Amino acid sequence: MTSKKIQEWQKTIQSIKEELSQLGDMRPGSLSEQYNVCGNPTCRCKDPKNPQKHGPYHQLSYTHKGKSTTEFVKKDKVAEMKRQIRNYQTFKTLTEEWVELSVKIGKLRKKIPAS
Ligand SMILES: [Zn+2]
Numbered sequence: 001m002t003s004k005k006i007q008e009w010q011k012t013i014q015s016i017k018e019e020l021s022q023l024g025d026m027r028p029g030s031l032s033e034q035y036n037v038c039g040n041p042t043c044r045c046k047d048p049k050n051p052q053k054h055g056p057y058h059q060l061s062y063t064h065k066g067k068s069t070t071e072f073v074k075k076d077k078v079a080e081m082k083r084q085i086r087n088y089q090t091f092k093t094l095t096e097e098w099v100e101l102s103v104k105i106g107k108l109r110k111k112i113p114a115s
Contacts, residue, residue, distance in 0.1 A: 002111060006108055013098055017098075030062070031060055031085065033055065033059075035054065036057065060081060
């Protein structure tokens, strides 16, 4: 039955809403590790045979409102940042699912004859 299908999808949307309300802090973007050389010519990072660059430094890169940004993330904040990035991905997945279901419901409703 058509209306039963709609009810089912609405139930799924309801659980998506509940999951969304449980989400904590979030950040878009991805983390990467960088290794740098410094300005000291006698430093280990400039060793001609076995250069050991400084790092890793953690960076968060993301695009927001059409602008791409990179910011450094302190070592002790990396775990928390990873958690927030995961939250953002969950947020994206859930909202996409919600939109998809809404579109499906809308399409199916058009097929139901008005009584
Ligand atoms: Zn150095």
